[in-house]
Amino acid sequence: TQVTAYRAAILHSLADPAQVGLDASYDYYEDGILVVADGHISDIGPADQVLARLPAAAELLNFEHKLITAGFIDTHIHFPQTEMIASYGEQLLDWLNNYTFPEEGKFADPVHAKRVASFFLDELLRNGTTTAMVFGTVHKASVEAFFTESDKRNMRMIAGKVMMDRNAPDYLLDTPESSYIDSKDLIERWHKKGRQLYAVTPRFAPTSTAEQLDMAGRLLQEYDDVYLQTHLSENKQEITWVKELFPDRAGYLDVYDHFGLLGERSVFAHAVHLEQAECERMSETDSVISFCPTSNLFLGSGLLDLPAMENHNIRVGLGTDVGGGTSFSMLRTISEAYKIQQLQQHKLHPLKALYLATLGGARALSLDDKIGNLAIGKEADFLILDLHATPLIQTRMNNTHSLFEQLFVLMMLGDDRAIAETYIAGQRQYQREQASK
Ligand code: GUN
Ligand code: FE
Numbered sequence: 023t024q025v026t027a028y029r030a031a032i033l034h035s036l037a038d039p040a041q042v043g044l045d046a047s048y049d050y051y052e053d054g055i056l057v058v059a060d061g062h063i064s065d066i067g068p069a070d071q072v073l074a075r076l077p078a079a080a081e082l083l084n085f086e087h088k089l090i091t092a093g094f095i096d097t098h099i100h101f102p103q104t105e106m107i108a109s110y111g112e113q114l115l116d117w118l119n120n121y122t123f124p125e126e127g128k129f130a131d132p133v134h135a136k137r138v139a140s141f142f143l144d145e146l147l148r149n150g151t152t153t154a155m156v157f158g159t160v161h162k163a164s165v166e167a168f169f170t171e172s173d174k175r176n177m178r179m180i181a182g183k184v185m186m187d188r189n190a191p192d193y194l195l196d197t198p199e200s201s202y203i204d205s206k207d208l209i210e211r212w213h214k215k216g217r218q219l220y221a222v223t224p225r226f227a228p229t230s231t232a233e234q235l236d237m238a239g240r241l242l243q244e245y246d247d248v249y250l251q252t253h254l255s256e257n258k259q260e261i262t263w264v265k266e267l268f269p270d271r272a273g274y275l276d277v278y279d280h281f282g283l284l285g286e287r288s289v290f291a292h293a294v295h296l297e298q299a300e301c302e303r304m305s306e307t308d309s310v311i312s313f314c315p316t317s318n319l320f321l322g323s324g325l326l327d328l329p330a331m332e333n334h335n336i337r338v339g340l341g342t343d344v345g346g347g348t349s350f351s352m353l354r355t356i357s358e359a360y361k362i363q364q365l366q367q368h369k370l371h372p373l374k375a376l377y378l379a380t381l382g383g384a385r386a387l388s389l390d391d392k393i394g395n396l397a398i399g400k401e402a403d404f405l406i407l408d409l410h411a412t413p414l415i416q417t418r419m420n421n422t423h424s425l426f427e428q429l430f431v432l433m434m435l436g437d438d439r440a441i442a443e444t445y446i447a448g449q450r451q452y453q454r455e456q457a458s459k
Pocket of ligand 2: 098099100291343346
């Protein structure tokens with residue numbers, strides 16, 4: 023067995039600061055060593071201690087001005103929207119009609135789907151994202167292409183074929199039956215194959231008939247460990263429309279609830295305008311919110327009240343929501359999350375932000391037994407962050423010695439340039455070119 027040891031500063035989350043307090047929420051080794059064997063973390067600790075017990079045959083790699091942490095986890099993103107990111111001027115419903123649907127139409131071509139899936143996954147790697155929960159398009163082949171590319175890179179990904187049978191152009195519609203059969207086929211082919219996992223993916227309530235949402239519920243009943251991903255209460259006009267389309271339901275969340283779509287593996291993107299009773303129902307069913315800061319700002323959707331969701335005991339992960347979101351970088355996403363909380367007089371501590379982007383994301387996706395931090399036994403998805411990524415960051419770092427401040431600076435100023443290397447199950451899958459520094 024090849025054993026590799028990585029020596030640098032190491033920081034990782036151990037628990038939610040809201041639950042255990044800041045001090046118990048992390049481990050930090052100023053001079054630490056992370057040891058990887060067979061794609062898993064086999065040891066971690068202060069360098070002097072780990073060196074003393076390191077197998078003689080281990081390869082030791084040293085890093086200067088670097089910080090090792092767990093890979094980032096993006097709980098909501100659309101791979102087919104990669105090439106339409108930053109489309110000008112509209113809010114959700116017009117943005118979908120004018121930009122998104124035509125772009126997704128291109129995925130009828132499997133060659134296009136493969137090319138974009140490949141670019142997308144490489145872009146995640148260069149931004150330090152090692153796991154994501156991902157929308158395909160309505161085309162079964164888009165998800166086939168995605169899983170094929172993800173499996174090639176051995177990345178732990180959750181993805182699904184969009185189900186949509188109304189309120190979109192004809193070329194993007196499926197039917198309740200075809201969406202059921204296609205989803206089932208993809209589950210059989212890909213769920214738990216290598217590191218791949220499947221999510222049943224009705225786009226959002228307005229683009230599915232009751233019959234189709236019923237089929238989504240049926241899939242969840244037939245496969246008790248697949249996921250569910252959709253959108254919820256993102257935009258005020260959208261919410262009004264859902265109430266018109268489903269007049270018999272108590273509200274937006276109740277549409278999903280009625281068809282059995284809530285639960286601990288159900289991830290709802292946005293949820294920025296939930297009513298009190300909806301928060302309570304999310305909590306009762308242990309359903310998850312994906313907080314998508316750059317998207318909520320870019321599409322003018324609204325501001326998520328993070329502490330309010332936590333007071334309801336709702337699990338929250340962070341999402342980029344590319345192409346409604348404007349960056350693949352979880353560092354950029356954290357920086358916008360911080361500002362959204364500031365606008366509501368809340369603080370987002372850098373250790374809390376680190377938790378949300380790593381272990382909290384893993385908990386949101388019920389994967390915290392496998393990924394999310396550098397605990398011994400976990401899959402070795404980790405990053406080498408560059409604390410001197412740019413001249414400005416380097417200058418600012420030299421002006422502070424506190425770990426929290428350094429972490430905060432990296433979060434406010436960092437982007438893909440701060441990711442020196444990305445490791446997937448112990449294999450380096452990305453290394454930044456020195457020239458780009
Ligand atoms: N609601 C329904 N579809 C979408 C989408 O593609 N992006 C976002 N942000 N919201 C949606
Ligand atoms: Fe989305």
